Each structure stands twice: as C-alpha cells, then as structure tokens.
Amino acid sequence: MDRRARRTRRMVAEINVVPYIDVMLVLLVIFMVTAPMLQQGVEVQPPSAASKPLPNQDDLPVIITVNKAGEYFVSNAPNPKAPLSLEEIKPLIIAARQVKPKIPVLVKGDGSADYRSVMQAMVAAQQAGVDKVGLVTTPVDGAPAGGGK
Template sequence: MAFGGFNQGGGQSPMNEINMVPLIDVMLVLLIVFMITAPLLTHGVKIDLPSASSEPNVEKPETVTLAMDADGRLFWNDLPIEESELESRLALAATAKPQPELHLRADRETRYQRIAEVMSAAREAGVEKMGFITVPAQ
C-alpha cells in the first residue's frame, strides 16, 4: 500500500521549502480588493462654499542692505556710513516694527573676520533676521 512500509532506511526527507502558492493567492486577492476600493476612497462630498473677496493684509517688512567692500568700508542701503554709525543704525533697525531683514553683501576679497564682526554687532543690537546676498554663477 501507499501508506508506508516497515523499512526504516529508504524514506523521504521532510520538505524544507516554503510553499509560496497560498501566499501568492492571498496577495492577488488583496490586490484586487484594493483596486476596487481605492477609487471609492477619493470620492468627496460636493458642497457650495460661500465666497469672500477679502484678502489678508500681509505687511512685508522692509529690507536693509549692509554692504562691505574689500577695504572694510560699510554701505547702508548703498550709502556710505562710518563705523561709529553702524551700532546706532542696527539698534534703530532692531527696534522698528516690523523688524526689517538685514541683507549682508560682502566683496569677494572681504576678510571673513570683518563679516563675523558685523554679524556679531547685528546680533548684539537685536536683529533677528539676517541673510547673505550672493551673485549667482553664470
């Protein structure tokens, strides 16, 4: 008969591979279920919303440009200023409402130490927003 025999030596070894067929069947069923239900999830309720013509008032703060050339001279909005005026102008800009953004422009030959000193003076004066202006590569 096919049920087994009494000999102990010639039997088959147990199967050590995973049967993938049931896993593939479940995956295909889930794929079909998701393909059917996905369009139903994007359905929305159409309602007529009221329209308003008011726009929010957005005050754009002014910008202050502080430029430095290679010789260490300072320019406030393209007008030359003395070193002694810098702290008072930065303090005045820091107390303005809304506070202006400070844009730093430096010549290519300007020493980094000079730029760091100006940035430190701006931070001590209370300037919150500071950025660098660069020339894009062409």
Template sequence: MAFERRSSRRLMNQINVVPYIDVMLVLLVIFMVTAPLINPGQIELPQVGQALAPATAPVEVIVRKNGALAVRDRNEPGAPRDITRGELVEWLRQKQAHNPEQAVVIAADKDARYEEVVKVLDLLQSQHVKRVGLLAKPASL
C-alpha cells in the first residue's frame, strides 16, 4: 500500500514585486523617450511700458413714465437732456464713432411701459450697439 505523502505547502506571506518593477521600468523608459518631444507652451508676459486704457462710463438712455426719452453721458457733467428717437439714433452714431465699445444702459421709470423699453432695445439693436444693459436700482434693506 502506497502511502500518499501530503506535501505541506507553506503559505506565502510576501508580495512578489518583480512584475511591478518591470512595469515601472517600462513606464520610465516611455517617459524618458517622450519627454524631449513635448514642446512647452510659450507664455506672453505683460510689458511694463504698456498702459491700460481708462474705462469709459456708459451712456444712459432714460425712458420716462410717459414714454419720453432722455440721454445722459456719464463722461460729461450735466443733467440729462430730452431727446426724440430720431435724435437718439444720430446721437448714438456720434458716440459710437468715437468709441465703438462704449456701453449703453437703459434706465426706465418703474411705471414706464415694458413696451417702451423693448422699443428702445430694438432701436439699439438696429444701430448695432454691442454692449447694452439695463440699469436697476437696488432694493433698500
């Protein structure tokens, strides 16, 4: 009778790190080969001698309760002056000729009809005014 001898296997309580070292070396070679091929981006730093253009205050178009229009140029002192829609178009052309990036804000009376504000927005859009905004009064706390 043949006795089977059981071979007792010892449990392995260590990690085999050889495959990890192989993978690490392959990655190292890949990085070493590709690193010289990468072209770093160029950064354009600002020059000391360059001056920034001062910001211009927006032109304000005021829509009154009765639908009448007034304009105020915040770059020039003075009270707002009444204007018709035809005069507004010509006045805006003159302002846009000097500074095409100047903003225009619409300040409407709270009791003014929404339709009048939309008409002014449409007029500004037809004149190709690029920067248009609505002026709002913050609520009192």
C-alpha cells in the first residue's frame, strides 16, 4: 500500500512570488534614490518677475544658465554641469536647431549674476541664429499673470 500512496502524489503547481516582490522592492529603492539625481542643469536662483508662463510645448527648450560667478552652462551639452565658454555655446545651439528648427532658447540667469554675463549669453544665442531668446524668472507671489498692475 505504501507504493500506491507514493505513486498517486500530485505535483503542486504554485508559483512562488516572494522573489519577484523582493526584486520589485529593490528596484523601487533604486529609483527613489536616483530620481533626485536626474535633475539637469545647475542650481541658480532666477530673479522674480510678474510674467505669464510660456504655453505648454512638446519640445524641451535649450536653456543657457548663468550662475553667480558668470559661468555658462547649456542643457543640451554632453555634460550639462560643466561650464562652457560663449564660443562653445553657439555650436550646441546650432546643432539643436538643426534637429528642431523651432526649439525655444531660454536664458536662466542667477538673480545675483552680472547683467553683462546674461546679456552675452543672449547675444551668443542670437549669433547662433535664434530670433527670439526668452528669459527664465520665478513668479512673484500674488502678482497677476502677464505683468499686469
């Protein structure tokens, strides 16, 4: 009788999901740790101004950042956190506009940056063939949109 009991054993068809849950939790932790590091560009404090926001666009703009020390950074550079000269900015803008001719170009200057440095960034963008160069500001709390009074 022992032989028959052993022969009639059924196979258990269950999937153990515990390893999959472990892998999922590890991936979740990895994404939570790396997400803040994905912020591109250099940290600056743009000046406040009562202005209306740009319309929502599909294309990410090329952003030229000017920090307090007057160093230039470009968002589409191979290393966006490495300072560039004005002459290095122009080919990056030209390359971006060859791929997407209508891509907007914005200058994001630190509030305490030298006015001359911000203007030179705008001139470099215009020399690269950009018709309109926008300025990035932070909204003023309580100010009406559109620069109204």
